[in-house]
Amino acid sequence: MINVPSTIKIALRALRVNKMRSMLTMLGIIIGVGAVITMLAVGTGAQRRISEQISSIGSNLIIILPGSTTTGGVRMGAGTQPTLSLGDAEAIQKECPAVMHVGPVLNGVGQVIYGSQNWSTAVVGTTPSMLNVRDWGLSEGRPFTNDEVRSGAKVCLIGQTVVDNLFGSANPIGQSIRIKKVPFTIIGILEPKGQSPNGQDQDDTIYVPVTTAQRQLFGTTFPGMVRTIMVKAKDAEQLYAAEKQITELLRQRHRIGPRQDNDFTVRNLTQTLQAAEQSSKVMTLLLGAIASVSLLVGGIGIMNIMLVSVTERTREIGIRMAVGARTWDIRLQFLIEALIMSLIGGIFGIILGVSGSELLSMFAGWPTIVSTMSVISAFSFSGIVGIFFGFYPAYKASLLDPIEALRYE
Amino acid sequence: MALIEAKGITKTYQLGDVEVNALRSVSANIELGEFMAIMGQSGSGKSTFMNILGCLDKPTEGSYLLDGVDVSTLNRDELADIRNRKIGFVFQGFNLLSRTSAIENVELPMLYNGMPAKERRLRAMEALKIVGLSGRENHYTNQLSGGQQQRVAIARAIVNEAPIIFADEPTGNLDTRTSAEVMELFVKLNAESSITVVLVTHEPDIAAYSKRIIRFLDGVIISDEAKAV
Numbered sequence: 001m002i003n004v005p006s007t008i009k010i011a012l013r014a015l016r017v018n019k020m021r022s023m024l025t026m027l028g029i030i031i032g033v034g035a036v037i038t039m040l041a042v043g044t045g046a047q048r049r050i051s052e053q054i055s056s057i058g059s060n061l062i063i064i065l066p067g068s069t070t071t072g073g074v075r076m077g078a079g080t081q082p083t084l085s086l087g088d089a090e091a092i093q094k095e096c097p098a099v100m101h102v103g104p105v106l107n108g109v110g111q112v113i114y115g116s117q118n119w120s121t122a123v124v125g126t127t128p129s130m131l132n133v134r135d136w137g138l139s140e141g142r143p144f145t146n147d148e149v150r151s152g153a154k155v156c157l158i159g160q161t162v163v164d165n166l167f168g169s170a171n172p173i174g175q176s177i178r179i180k181k182v183p184f185t186i187i188g189i190l191e192p193k194g195q196s197p198n199g200q201d202q203d204d205t206i207y208v209p210v211t212t213a214q215r216q217l218f219g220t221t222f223p224g225m226v227r228t229i230m231v232k233a234k235d236a237e238q239l240y241a242a243e244k245q246i247t248e249l250l251r252q253r254h255r256i257g258p259r260q261d262n263d264f265t266v267r268n269l270t271q272t273l274q275a276a277e278q279s280s281k282v283m284t285l286l287l288g289a290i291a292s293v294s295l296l297v298g299g300i301g302i303m304n305i306m307l308v309s310v311t312e313r314t315r316e317i318g319i320r321m322a323v324g325a326r327t328w329d330i331r332l333q334f335l336i337e338a339l340i341m342s343l344i345g346g347i348f349g350i351i352l353g354v355s356g357s358e359l360l361s362m363f364a365g366w367p368t369i370v371s372t373m374s375v376i377s378a379f380s381f382s383g384i385v386g387i388f389f390g391f392y393p394a395y396k397a398s399l400l401d402p403i404e405a406l407r408y409e
Numbered sequence: 410m411a412l413i414e415a416k417g418i419t420k421t422y423q424l425g426d427v428e429v430n431a432l433r434s435v436s437a438n439i440e441l442g443e444f445m446a447i448m449g450q451s452g453s454g455k456s457t458f459m460n461i462l463g464c465l466d467k468p469t470e471g472s473y474l475l476d477g478v479d480v481s482t483l484n485r486d487e488l489a490d491i492r493n494r495k496i497g498f499v500f501q502g503f504n505l506l507s508r509t510s511a512i513e514n515v516e517l518p519m520l521y522n523g524m525p526a527k528e529r530r531l532r533a534m535e536a537l538k539i540v541g542l543s544g545r546e547n548h549y550t551n552q553l554s555g556g557q558q559q560r561v562a563i564a565r566a567i568v569n570e571a572p573i574i575f576a577d578e579p580t581g582n583l584d585t586r587t588s589a590e591v592m593e594l595f596v597k598l599n600a601e602s603s604i605t606v607v608l609v610t611h612e613p614d615i616a617a618y619s620k621r622i623i624r625f626l627d628g629v630i631i632s633d634e635a636k637a638v
Binding site: 013316318 | 493494523
């Protein structure tokens with residue numbers, strides 16, 4: 001039969017009596033909760049930025065680069081010896097079960113002309129499934145078809161940056177542009193994707209059918225040559241399997257003996273980014289943990305003040321015991337007092353944390369995201385801190401001897 | 410059956426290496442509706458005896474039946490319950506909560522027995538009326554005179570309709586005139602509501618209000634006389 005409403009009233013009164021002290025004690029919790037929320041917001045913001053970058057290049061990506069040449073003992077870099085072909089790309093699609101989509105790439109830089117405007121951009125010869133590999137949609141128009149790839153049609157998809165530079169606000173669909181002096185018809189506009197993780201503008205590009213690029217734009221060392229092949233694995237777990245299957249298949253197709261080195265390189269593109277994402281997660285946790293320390297210090301402040309309060313109010317405790325307060329009546333009274341302090345501190349801490357995060361993103365330009373989860377957990381953590389650090393003083397109060405407590409001056 | 414039956418109550422304190430016998434096998438019966446005084450010099454054991462009878466302390470040895478219940482074996486919380494329902498305390502130093510209104514002080518015991526807020530308020534008003542403090546319910550205790558504070562304490566002692574009040578030097582901090590007023594109040598409560606009053610005092614003129622006087626010396630009762638009516 002513990003009277004909770006009255007106990008809360010008693011606690012609030014006790015806090016009001018020592019306003020300054022209660023406020024300073026709460027300040028510890030306010031700063032703690034505010035710091036936890038702000039730090040988590042900074043961490044989550046960084047994490048979100050990285051995962052946005054990951055999803056902008058496409059998830060579960062593998063890139064296959066051709067091997068390197070050696071000229072007079074000097075080894076050139078990867079990709080200097082063209083070894084990959086459209087046939088490789090088709091074979092990977094057909095024979096590697098862990099692979100979902102394959103996009104061959106024959107790219108280069110081309111001058112693009114529309115009317116009186118001109119612009120230099122990255123021209124990518126590829127197949128329609130490249131859009132699936134990159135998780136890239138169109139904001140307008142249609143992608144080119146496999147038939148158009150087969151026939152080497154002069155159609156293209158252009159990125160937003162190219163649209164902005166050549167057309168301004170005019171509608172580019174159906175217009176004709178010249179890429180390296182070859183006329184192409186624009187059939188679609190690629191959705192804006194923004195920066196790649198290394199700062200490149202991914203929208204500054206034109207997609208054309210790979211065959212057209214081979215025949216009309218860049219030429220090939222051997223028929224069907226492509227520069228790189230991008231592959232999307234079925235899911236993250238199958239990335240490794242896909243890598244293995246591709247390597248085996250290509251060794252076979254390129255007739256590489258057991259002791260010979262590969263004439264190609266298979267790289268997992270998402271791995272590095274996932275590592276970055278992982279490390280930003282760790283950073284978020286670390287920031288949160290450091291901020292929690294201040295919340296903990298705030299809790300120690302509560303304990304300190306509650307211990308003082310118990311000593312000061314020994315006589316009051318004695319009176320309450322004399323008229324019939326049981327152990328838990330006394331215990332709860334002080335626990336609720338500590339809890340109220342920490343929860344009020346928690347509420348103001350949330351206000352501080354949210355506005356602090358806003359200010360950081362406004363003035364420092366950091367991406368901050370205040371998640372509901374972080375607010376809830378910081379608030380409940382402050383409650384737990386209140387109970388944890390309030391318990392010992394409350395316990396001490398409840399064990400006082402009523403006779404001695406009544407005599408206390 | 411007596412309201413209080415104390416048999417062979419012994420209380421021994423350990424002060425460092427020395428054992429102090431505050432009470433040595435004290436026995437006493439107190440009937441319902443009695444008005445008695447416990448007298449003795451300081452250190453005679455009278456306060457210790459009152460604390461044990463008031464269930465604030467436990468005897469080292471002996472048995473104590475309060476209203477037929479053996480309280481010497483009860484634990485802390487059970488004793489708290491007994492104090493709440495059966496015992497009212499009035500102290501020399503009033504022992505009211507500071508920065509708290511008179512009525513809230515009187516309501517205090519009822520906070521611990523689950524009484525609804527409305528009834529608490531009504532009963533506290535009634536108790537304050539009995540002690541003659543109607544109209545001062547919302548005065549803070551530090552705005553009241555000593556006599557008024559002691560009457561608030563008495564109201565608190567009777568609000569749960571406890572059958573017994575222990576008053577430890579209730580007039581020790583009061584002047585003669587106020588002391589008389591407070592003592593008249595005890596007499597009235599004893600006569601009209603047949604509340605048992607146990608006074609602890611060393612002043613003969615205060616003890617004179619009672620109908621029976623027990624005297625303590627060195628932890629034993631040396632005399633127990635009923636006053637001839």
